Amino acid sequence: MNRYPLWKNLLIGIVLLWGLIYTLPNFYGEVPAVQVSSGKATLKLDATATMARVEESLKAAGIAHDGLFADLTSVRARFRDTDTQLKAKDAIEKTFNPDAADPSYVVALNLLSASPQWLTSIHALPMYLGLDLRGGVHFLLQVDMKGAVTKRLDATAGDLRTLLRDKNVRHAGIGREGAAVVIKFRDTETQARARSVISAANNDLQLVEGQDGADYKLTASLTPLAQKTIQEFAIRQNISTLHNRINELGVAEPVIQQQGLDRIVVQLPGVQDVAKAKDILGRTATLEIRLVDDTPGGLEAALQGNVPPGTELYTERGGNPLLVKKQVVLTGERLTDAQPGFDGQTHEAAVHLTLDSAGARIFKDITRENINKRMAILLIEKGKGEVVTAPVIRAEIGGGRVQISGRMTSEEATDTALLLRAGSLAAPMEIIEERTIGPSLGAENISKGFHSTLWGFVAIAIFMCAYYMLFGLVSVLALASNLLLLVALLSLLQATLTLPGIAAIALTLGMAIDANVLINERIREELRNGSTPQAAIHAGYDRAFDTILDSNVTTLIAGIALLVFGSGPVRGFAVVHCLGILTSMFSAILVSRGLVNMIYGKKRKLEKLAIGQVWKPGI
Amino acid sequence: MEFFKIRKDIPFMKHALVFNVISLITFLLAVFFLATKGLHFSVEFTGGTLMEVSYAEPPALEKLRDALGKEGYQDAQVQNFGSSRDVLIRLPNRSGDETAKVSEKVMASLAAIDGPKAELRRVEFVGPQVGKELASDGAMALLLVIGGIVLYLAMRFEWRFAVSAIIANLHDVIIILGFFALFQWEFSLPVLAATLAVLGYSVNESVVVFDRVRETFKKKRGLTTPQVLDHAITSTISRTIITHGSTQMMVLSMLLFGGETLYYFSLALTIGICFGIYSSVLVASPLVMWLGVSREQFMQVKKEKQEAVV
Numbered sequence: 001m002n003r004y005p006l007w008k009n010l011l012i013g014i015v016l017l018w019g020l021i022y023t024l025p026n027f028y029g030e031v032p033a034v035q036v037s038s039g040k041a042t043l044k045l046d047a048t049a050t051m052a053r054v055e056e057s058l059k060a061a062g063i064a065h066d067g068l069f070a071d072l073t074s075v076r077a078r079f080r081d082t083d084t085q086l087k088a089k090d091a092i093e094k095t096f097n098p099d100a101a102d103p104s105y106v107v108a109l110n111l112l113s114a115s116p117q118w119l120t121s122i123h124a125l126p127m128y129l130g131l132d133l134r135g136g137v138h139f140l141l142q143v144d145m146k147g148a149v150t151k152r153l154d155a156t157a158g159d160l161r162t163l164l165r166d167k168n169v170r171h172a173g174i175g176r177e178g179a180a181v182v183i184k185f186r187d188t189e190t191q192a193r194a195r196s197v198i199s200a201a202n203n204d205l206q207l208v209e210g211q212d213g214a215d216y217k218l219t220a221s222l223t224p225l226a227q228k229t230i231q232e233f234a235i236r237q238n239i240s241t242l243h244n245r246i247n248e249l250g251v252a253e254p255v256i257q258q259q260g261l262d263r264i265v266v267q268l269p270g271v272q273d274v275a276k277a278k279d280i281l282g283r284t285a286t287l288e289i290r291l292v293d294d295t296p297g298g299l300e301a302a303l304q305g306n307v308p309p310g311t312e313l314y315t316e317r318g319g320n321p322l323l324v325k326k327q328v329v330l331t332g333e334r335l336t337d338a339q340p341g342f343d344g345q346t347h348e349a350a351v352h353l354t355l356d357s358a359g360a361r362i363f364k365d366i367t368r369e370n371i372n373k374r375m376a377i378l379l380i381e382k383g384k385g386e387v388v389t390a391p392v393i394r395a396e397i398g399g400g401r402v403q404i405s406g407r408m409t410s411e412e413a414t415d416t417a418l419l420l421r422a423g424s425l426a427a428p429m430e431i432i433e434e435r436t437i438g439p440s441l442g443a444e445n446i447s448k449g450f451h452s453t454l455w456g457f458v459a460i461a462i463f464m465c466a467y468y469m470l471f472g473l474v475s476v477l478a479l480a481s482n483l484l485l486l487v488a489l490l491s492l493l494q495a496t497l498t499l500p501g502i503a504a505i506a507l508t509l510g511m512a513i514d515a516n517v518l519i520n521e522r523i524r525e526e527l528r529n530g531s532t533p534q535a536a537i538h539a540g541y542d543r544a545f546d547t548i549l550d551s552n553v554t555t556l557i558a559g560i561a562l563l564v565f566g567s568g569p570v571r572g573f574a575v576v577h578c579l580g581i582l583t584s585m586f587s588a589i590l591v592s593r594g595l596v597n598m599i600y601g602k603k604r605k606l607e608k609l610a611i612g613q614v615w616k617p618g619i
Numbered sequence: 620m621e622f623f624k625i626r627k628d629i630p631f632m633k634h635a636l637v638f639n640v641i642s643l644i645t646f647l648l649a650v651f652f653l654a655t656k657g658l659h660f661s662v663e664f665t666g667g668t669l670m671e672v673s674y675a676e677p678p679a680l681e682k683l684r685d686a687l688g689k690e691g692y693q694d695a696q697v698q699n700f701g702s703s704r705d706v707l708i709r710l711p712n713r714s715g716d717e718t719a720k721v722s723e724k725v726m727a728s729l730a731a732i733d734g735p736k737a738e739l740r741r742v743e744f745v746g747p748q749v750g751k752e753l754a755s756d757g758a759m760a761l762l763l764v765i766g767g768i769v770l771y772l773a774m775r776f777e778w779r780f781a782v783s784a785i786i787a788n789l790h791d792v793i794i795i796l797g798f799f800a801l802f803q804w805e806f807s808l809p810v811l812a813a814t815l816a817v818l819g820y821s822v823n824e825s826v827v828v829f830d831r832v833r834e835t836f837k838k839k840r841g842l843t844t845p846q847v848l849d850h851a852i853t854s855t856i857s858r859t860i861i862t863h864g865s866t867q868m869m870v871l872s873m874l875l876f877g878g879e880t881l882y883y884f885s886l887a888l889t890i891g892i893c894f895g896i897y898s899s900v901l902v903a904s905p906l907v908m909w910l911g912v913s914r915e916q917f918m919q920v921k922k923e924k925q926e927a928v929v
Contacts, residue, residue: 275723430746431746434722435741435743435744436741437740440740441741448877448881452876453872454872456869456871456872457869459869463865463868467861499880500884503809503881507816507873510865510869511820513865513866514865514866517858517862517865518827521855521858550823550830551826555816557763558816561761561763561764566756566808566812569809570809612621
């Protein structure tokens with residue numbers, strides 16, 4: 001009666017074999033590698049061509065590699081040691097990025113699993129280590145959604161102005177007031193006409209009529225749907241901007257993810273230069289192109305604290321004051337590319353900008369209408385604007401190709417281009433959480449976590465074997481298989497393993513032994529009550545099952561609550577904890593029973609079980 | 620080996636009142652410490668900047684404090700951590716300060732001190748908005764755990780069991796928190812995780828006992844309720860001690876080898892495990908008794924059928 005049908009034994013065997021295979025990659029360790037990936041959104045990586053180029057450049061430099069690998073976004077080369085890796089990185093860097101000021105590829109140092117090819121091909125990868133185990137930087141960025149909406153409204157005010165002028169509707173002023181654009185009119189007739197014109201052209205706006213003294217006004221606010229779209233767009237644009245900026249850092253496996261509605265998580269494994277990372281990320285700059293107001297007397301009045309309406313006072317980078325119109329001609333969204341370079345004629349350092357088609361059209365109109373006037377490129381950082389440059393418009397510029405030159409060093413040109421090229425952010429962002437872990441601390445954390453688990457396991461194993469003898473050994477084997485399955489599952493899911501995660505592995509093992517203790521105690525009890533050994537095994541497993549189920553479900557409820565509401569370290573703990581409870585059910589009940597069946601199942605006349613001393617009262 | 624050679628059921632329920640008074644006192648003490656001393660929340664909850672730097676030789680902490688004071692961080696806490704060569708610096712969030720830059724400024728001012736150079740090991744910066752969310756998320760998680768467990772136990776057993784299990788185990792949670800308040804140990808996110816894990820774990824303990832209670836009620840007639848409870852506890856006591864002992868071995872291993880990060884985590888677990896045994900055996904069971912559990916509650920199904928016939 002204590003025999004499993006063949007399919008059950010097979011199932012256990014297959015599951016354990018699967019666990020073994022997927023756990024294997026964790027034992028091979030890692031080897032140094034160099035990773036090449038695209039550094040620009042416009043550049044698609046061609047895997048085979050890139051592989052050939054990497055091969056060639058390594059051959060030219062006389063460096064031997066231990067294998068080339070390609071996936072959709074990158075090509076990786078493995079090397080024997082870190083010295084070779086560094087040399088190879090320089091060689092590859094030289095081939096792929098001849099112009100160091102303008103890298104098209106990201107060439108980064110990385111670590112690759114040393115597991116054999118056949119394991120990698122079945123997606124058996126080592127566990128994905130969290131930042132606290134491998135070192136690196138973690139940022140949580142908050143996107144200022146109000147800022148995104150305000151910005152959109154400013155642009156809307158400009159659009160409406162153009163629209164009304166085109167349609168010959170005379171208004172008495174347009175401006176943004178709080179979360180709405182207010183348009184004033186002299187009479188109701190124009191107000192009505194404007195209303196129909198606007199609602200025909202723009203369906204993102206809700207229009208409300210009103211009266212303000214002698215003026216009639218129309219208050220245009222964004223519909224909830226439009227606001228939602230803007231916010232979604234803002235976070236997407238910010239994420240892609242961050243991607244571009246981080247590519248400049250040359251990080252092998254950056255993680256950039258949306259978290260919640262308005263937050264972005266950035267994780268940069270292996271990055272040690274936090275200051276530089278923050279500098280690049282923290283450039284919460286938005287870019288705006290506006291016209292300079294050169295009306296005579298305007299600047300003087302503004303300097304005396306009397307800023308003319310519709311304009312704002314800014315300081316140019318050199319320190320000169322500048323009066324800039326409030327109306328935004330173009331924002332960074334219209335910019336598709338920016339490169340540092342040199343002016344074809346004067347050989348001065350210059351920045352070359354490329355605009356998208358809508359941007360190009362607007363730019364053409366503006367430049368045609370404003371020849372010999374000045375245009376200001378503003379960098380708005382945390383609500384404060386700075387005029388990066390204010391060039392004079394020499395001629396009408398069509399086709400969307402713009403060059404800014406003059407009074408710039410080539411370093412400044414590179415800097416400006418980097419800021420422009422990285423794309424400006426749709427909404428300002430702020431770092432609200434930062435975690436930096438040095439590489440030595442990461443390695444220490446791994447060894448601490450590993451040793452805690454190891455010694456805890458050893459202690460339990462010794463005790464169980466001493467107390468329950470053969471059944472203790474079976475319990476320990478079941479516990480080991482639990483560990484095996486848990487690690488395999490974590491490797492398969494590529495769930496991030498953190499130090500709290502390792503703690504959860506240890507704790508789960510400590511708690512999982514409960515099921516086996518329950519079973520063993522039950523078997524002893526049955527024996528004490530006079531059952532035959534075979535019946536005792538059967539009843540022990542049977543009766544303990546209910547209890548094991550109940551107790552695991554309650555523990556699982558706690559685990560799931562942590563998973564749902566936990567963030568950061570708690571989440572890492574909860575994932576492992578929940579998975580561990582599931583694997584422990586399997587191993588404690590099926591695997592240990594399977595083993596016991598194999599040992600005792602076939603013996604018809606079983607006199608005694610090796611389960612330690614079965615003490616009976618009265619003997 | 621057999622540690623537990625128990626001839627007769629131990630009359631736990633005779634002393635139920637004593638146990639309940641003891642746990643009431645510990646509970647009230649814990650609440651008292653929580654109220655008067657409060658928890659020493661980690662940076663994750665309060666917001667602020669925490670930095671861990673390490674030196675080749677032990678630095679003079681006074682010097683570090685002076686240097687930070689000059690930078691305008693008079694409210695910086697500088698203390699040794701682990702060894703005399705590792706230093707922990709805590710800075711509260713200040714409004715208007717460019718918070719994300721704090722760690723760089725601090726490193727710069729540390730670098731300006733002559734003597735051994737500081738190596739940055741770890742930075743944790745948490746903005747003010749994050750901390751509040753964590754606290755509310757923690758509370759939500761706790762509520763979900765309580766609700767889920769009560770519901771499950773009420774379904775599988777009976778509401779009396781559910782209520783007494785959750786009361787007994789919340790009492791564990793409060794006692795863990797009380798310890799953290801009394802000794803002003805740092806209450807961090809991993810500790811919160813440990814606390815909630817303990818809640819699940821010790822309910823599990825109560826479940827094992829309750830399971831036996833149910834079984835005994837069904838199987839053995841003629842026993843009074845206290846006798847049934849005594850029998851259930853006595854027959855599971857060996858399992859209780861061995862399981863907890865095993866789990867504690869693992870936790871002890873973390874306490875010894877896990878380093879600073881896992882220290883308070885495993886400490887919370889240790890307290891939780893010790894009080895978990897006590898509360899699920901000696902608090903939950905008397906509570907079930909006070910709430911008036913009886914054999915009939917497990918025979919209800921049959922009874923209803925009979926009534927239907929009549």
